[in-house]
Amino acid sequence: MARVRLKDVAAACGVSPATVSLVLNEASDRIPATTIARVRAAADELGYTPNTVARSLRTRRTHTIGAVTDTLITTASSAPMVQGALDVAWRHDHLVLWLGTEDQPDHLRQAIASLVARQVDGFLVGAMYHRRLPFASLTQGIPTVGLNAVSDDPAAPCFVPDDFGAAHAAVRLLLDHGHRRIAHISEPHGDGLARQLRVDGFRAALSEAGLGEGRVLVPPHWHEGSGFAEELALRALDAPDRPTAIFAFNDIAAIGVYHAARRLGLSIPDDLSVVGFDDYVNVASELYPKLTTMALPHRRMGQLATEALLARLGVLDGEAPEGVTRVACPPVVRDSIAPPPRDR
Amino acid sequence: MARVRLKDVAAACGVSPATVSLVLNEASDRIPATTIARVRAAADELGYTPNTVARSLRTRRTHTIGAVTDTLITTASSAPMVQGALDVAWRHDHLVLWLGTEDQPDHLRQAIASLVARQVDGFLVGAMYHRRLPFASLTQGIPTVGLNAVSDDPAAPCFVPDDFGAAHAAVRLLLDHGHRRIAHISEPHGDGLARQLRVDGFRAALSEAGLGEGRVLVPPHWHEGSGFAEELALRALDAPDRPTAIFAFNDIAAIGVYHAARRLGLSIPDDLSVVGFDDYVNVASELYPKLTTMALPHRRMGQLATEALLARLGVLDGEAPEGVTRVACPPVVRDSIAPPPRDR
DNA sequence: TTGTATGCGTTATCAC
DNA sequence: GTGATAACGCATACAA
Numbered sequence: 001m002a003r004v005r006l007k008d009v010a011a012a013c014g015v016s017p018a019t020v021s022l023v024l025n026e027a028s029d030r031i032p033a034t035t036i037a038r039v040r041a042a043a044d045e046l047g048y049t050p051n052t053v054a055r056s057l058r059t060r061r062t063h064t065i066g067a068v069t070d071t072l073i074t075t076a077s078s079a080p081m082v083q084g085a086l087d088v089a090w091r092h093d094h095l096v097l098w099l100g101t102e103d104q105p106d107h108l109r110q111a112i113a114s115l116v117a118r119q120v121d122g123f124l125v126g127a128m129y130h131r132r133l134p135f136a137s138l139t140q141g142i143p144t145v146g147l148n149a150v151s152d153d154p155a156a157p158c159f160v161p162d163d164f165g166a167a168h169a170a171v172r173l174l175l176d177h178g179h180r181r182i183a184h185i186s187e188p189h190g191d192g193l194a195r196q197l198r199v200d201g202f203r204a205a206l207s208e209a210g211l212g213e214g215r216v217l218v219p220p221h222w223h224e225g226s227g228f229a230e231e232l233a234l235r236a237l238d239a240p241d242r243p244t245a246i247f248a249f250n251d252i253a254a255i256g257v258y259h260a261a262r263r264l265g266l267s268i269p270d271d272l273s274v275v276g277f278d279d280y281v282n283v284a285s286e287l288y289p290k291l292t293t294m295a296l297p298h299r300r301m302g303q304l305a306t307e308a309l310l311a312r313l314g315v316l317d318g319e320a321p322e323g324v325t326r327v328a329c330p331p332v333v334r335d336s337i338a339p340p341p342r343d344r
Numbered sequence: 345m346a347r348v349r350l351k352d353v354a355a356a357c358g359v360s361p362a363t364v365s366l367v368l369n370e371a372s373d374r375i376p377a378t379t380i381a382r383v384r385a386a387a388d389e390l391g392y393t394p395n396t397v398a399r400s401l402r403t404r405r406t407h408t409i410g411a412v413t414d415t416l417i418t419t420a421s422s423a424p425m426v427q428g429a430l431d432v433a434w435r436h437d438h439l440v441l442w443l444g445t446e447d448q449p450d451h452l453r454q455a456i457a458s459l460v461a462r463q464v465d466g467f468l469v470g471a472m473y474h475r476r477l478p479f480a481s482l483t484q485g486i487p488t489v490g491l492n493a494v495s496d497d498p499a500a501p502c503f504v505p506d507d508f509g510a511a512h513a514a515v516r517l518l519l520d521h522g523h524r525r526i527a528h529i530s531e532p533h534g535d536g537l538a539r540q541l542r543v544d545g546f547r548a549a550l551s552e553a554g555l556g557e558g559r560v561l562v563p564p565h566w567h568e569g570s571g572f573a574e575e576l577a578l579r580a581l582d583a584p585d586r587p588t589a590i591f592a593f594n595d596i597a598a599i600g601v602y603h604a605a606r607r608l609g610l611s612i613p614d615d616l617s618v619v620g621f622d623d624y625v626n627v628a629s630e631l632y633p634k635l636t637t638m639a640l641p642h643r644r645m646g647q648l649a650t651e652a653l654l655a656r657l658g659v660l661d662g663e664a665p666e667g668v669t670r671v672a673c674p675p676v677v678r679d680s681i682a683p684p685p686r687d688r
Numbered sequence: 689t690t691g692t693a694t695g696c697g698t699t700a701t702c703a704c
Numbered sequence: 705g706t707g708a709t710a711a712c713g714c715a716t717a718c719a720a
Binding site: 005006007017018021022025027050051053054055056057058059 | 712713714715716
Binding site for chain 3: 401
């Protein structure tokens with residue numbers, strides 16, 4: 001019942017353990033085909049699986065990636081990021097030890113330390129929303145890539161959404177439909193980097209179209225749910241010079257806009273066009289009318305970050321990009337945009 | 345730059361490696377306090393961290409749990425399950441290697457095999473929706489616990505939602521408000537176990553109330569999104585003897601009911617009460633009116649499963665329960681239930 | 689071409 | 705009380 005070891009395979013086909021090792025690792029090209037076949041057959045028959053911990057001790061490579069992220073649960077969008085990383089790692093014979101820090105102070109440091117003790121080959125340090133995370137000092141020289149997070153080390157490869165570009169594209173979508181009075185509902189100030197980038201993208205698109213600075217509505221402080229956006233939208237839409245389109249910071253804020261429109265008897269998209277951000281599962285696609293929004297490329301980011309890390313580890317060919325890479329956020333066009341109403 | 349090893353701290357304080365090991369593992373009570381202090385001090389000063397792979401090779405324990413689940417991404421609810429498992433494992437000095445199989449055939453077997461090669465101490469085999477998963481034969485005698493999945497080995501501990509009880513409770517909620525004509529919108533037949541259990545809970549509650557079998561609406565085949573439920577609800581609500589309340593299989597189906605009500609000019613909850621299931625993030629709480637629903641205890645299940653596994657591994661005291669444990673699904677009461685309209 | 693010897697960093701079983 | 709010493713399972717430089 002005990003697991004079969006290299007030694008057993010060697011004994012079974014009358015060669016030394018060294019030979020078996022050479023054959024199984026394809027480390028020597030000077031072994032006769034007959035022995036190779038014999039060894040392979042024996043290994044197969046006995047069901048030999050190398051003991052990776054012994055191998056790791058010897059090679060100083062665990063083929064394991066340590067991943068540390070803040071809480072996994074608050075945002076539904078985390079799963080694709082994880083899955084993307086898992087996939088790529090698995091495809092290249094690596095496994096990942098995942099740890100959620102739940103944002104407890106000092107937990108990040110502890111988590112990294114315990115992964116260092118496990119001899120992980122590299123680190124993925126991630127955040128569930130795009131922000132700055134000072135991790136360069138913690139990973140003790142082990143190759144590290146930021147995932148949805150920007151490092152304090154400017155050279156560290158980091159993969160984040162292109163919030164600016166996506167906001168710009170979202171506004172262009174509205175402009176192309178003929179809208180001229182477009183407002184942006186933002187989120188409260190915080191440590192997230194997306195807020196400012198989306199505001200900037202919004203403003204850039206408007207200003208390029210010769211429409212000035214644009215109107216940005218910012219809730220005074222953070223609230224759970226769409227309530228804050230609803231209030232903001234209500235006030236903006238109830239005024240004489242109301243916007244014909246709203247670009248919402250995210251899909252939740254867009255829900256607030258929908259609620260406000262309903263309360264005011266405005267029809268989307270006939271009276272008001274709306275664009276969201278994030279493409280939340282079961283949200284954007286289930287609103288009535290279905291919400292046009294910018295998708296966060298979480299899965300792609302997870303894949304890219306892991307590929308970059310594997311490149312730095314030498315298991316993949318090619319160079320890992322230095323510094324921050326912005327990943328495109330594709331638009332998901334649904335039913336919430338139409339040309340603006342003729343007159344008012 | 346090289347990491348400091350046990351040998352180094354032994355040399356630093358003039359004792360043998362064996363002694364250091366004994367001290368650091370508190371394995372002997374016959375070591376004088378002075379040596380203990382000396383060793384501790386040296387270890388601290390040098391920043392010694394045990395190499396866990398060497399330790400694992402020796403102790404045959406990796407303090408690592410292998411977790412295999414089908415795809416992580418299709419359901420948003422997966423993250424709490426993962427987080428719950430990670431938390432408990434971490435709290436007891438264990439780490440988890442997570443693998444998503446993406447439902448590719450044979451991938452489950454491969455995933456388990458590669459985790460076995462890593463010498464994981466135990467397995468968590470999970471599904472993202474409650475179903476049967478034949479994994480007992482794959483885990484090669486390594487302790488295994490099912491997470492949202494039922495094993496083919498009746499003795500294997502498995503943790504699943506109490507779908508029957510929750511459906512029963514949901515219907516009781518409606519009955520207590522005075523409803524008598526209650527319909528259930530189910531999902532199409534598939535390999536999920538929740539469907540039948542929720543139907544059974546629905547029927548049991550009605551029959552206990554002397555209301556017969558109840559009306560169960562089943563879509564003929566699977567569709568993405570809420571469309572199927574909308575059609576079903578539309579037909580039921582447009583008939584002369586329409587239900588005053590609908591218990592939906594899940595929150596997505598509940599959205600379909602909302603859409604149908606809107607199209608028919610029925611007001612929720614005044615004309616129609618609705619109860620959902622799953623408590624999807626950003627869905628149930630953002631509908632108008634906010635949806636009353638039964639929460640899936642994903643996080644709790646993740647925790648319980650991991651605790652059971654650790655108990656089987658001897659790192660936690662207590663026994664792991666044998667067989668299937670049903671975990672309660674707490675109701676989340678919001679605004680979608682009211683007494684039925686007086687007459688019609 | 690294959691086998692022998694040694695080391696990877698621990699823990700554990702002994703003597704001393 | 706403490707220190708040699710032998711595993712743990714594998715990889716590899718070198719010898720044969």
